[in-house]
């Protein structure tokens with residue numbers, strides 16, 4: 234390749250890498266968007282650009298050292314991408330595994346005699362390490378993205394990582410079987426391989442595109458969570474309720490797996506606000522929400538239905554089981570009180586239950602549970618009532 238042409242390639246590569254570094258740094262520092270991940274992505278771009286610059290700047294006399302440091306810089310860039318993604322998706326970080334992998338790679342490279350005859354082994358070791366880091370990143374990401382989208386989309390968005398991993402494996406194997414292709418498959422022998430330079434540029438662009446895609450997915454997920462969560466208690470809000478109800482109802486229609494609803498209202502809550510202030514009222518709501526959440530299974534759904542009213546969906550739960558859960562929550566609430574300054578605020582709940590029945594819509598069931606809760610209020614509060622759809626009779630259970 235012409236010298237001037239190679240310089241343009243390198244300049245183009247550095248331009249992309251530096252732009253991405255600046256973009257990630259602005260994300261992290263200015264907009265505070267996933268700062269832990271974004272800083273790592275910015276550093277990953279710096280490492281990769283530095284590595285490629287070192288590949289191209291080396292001179293024959295010190296090429297071995299330059300090459301070694303360049304490889305390690307690029308590999309560190311890949312590891313930083315992996316760590317950034319783990320922060321982005323709140324996964325367990327793999328610092329120890331990755332650092333041991335990088336150290337083993339460095340050790341193996343240092344064991345290779347410093348001569349161009351053996352240079353091919355450096356490229357093979359580097360390629361295998363890169364393939365492991367990139368493929369693991371792709372797999373981790375696909376697993377994490379699956380929570381926010383369909384499995385096929387999660388794999389699709391991370392395909393570039395898997396392709397990159399495969400390309401590094403192919404390069405390692407090709408060099409193993411035909412070491413004489415070293416000049417064409419790596420930037421080892423000055424910049425005489427346009428294919429290598431183009432692949433660097435495409436890989437850099439692809440990696441950053443996938444990372445932006447992942448960051449965006451995470452951002453959309455966070456925003457949708459904010460839309461569906463109640464700020465005070467951290468429970469789901471009414472907005473999230475209907476989707477969940479439809480899901481549980483569809484399951485019942487399909488599998489006959491009955492579900493029940495509980496509507497729970499804090500008794501005389503206005504008095505708490507009036508006596509101790511709104512802050513105390515908020516503390517009572519948080520405490521109640523926390524206690525109820527701890528009484529439920531993972532598959533149950535709890536949301537703040539109104540000011541001091543909560544709604545629980547109990548999938549795969551018949552009437553008797555729903556009464557059991559309601560009594561459990563009632564006794565937990567009755568047995569504790571909220572400490573507010575020097576006061577102990579006792580709480581009780583009025584609870585209404587309703588269990589799904591044929592020919593009853595989701596809205597009607599919600600209404601039944603709500604009416605059952607008002608029956609409990611009228612029955613003297615701190616009570617559990619059930620409203621049956623057919624004869625509108627109700628049973629009550631006073632604590």
Ligand SMILES: Nc1nc2c(ncn2[C@@H]2O[C@H](COP(=O)(O)OP(=O)(O)OP(=O)(O)O)[C@@H](O)[C@H]2O)c(=O)[nH]1
Nearest residue numbers: 498499500501502503504506511512514515540541
């Ligand atoms: N502190 C606080 N109070 C709230 C919040 N949302 C609603 N409230 C208050 O909750 C009170 C509800 O009062 P009421 O509807 O009269 O009900 P209650 O006093 O619990 O009486 P019963 O339900 O009949 O036992 C109102 O004073 C609302 O202002 C909130 O987020 N925080």
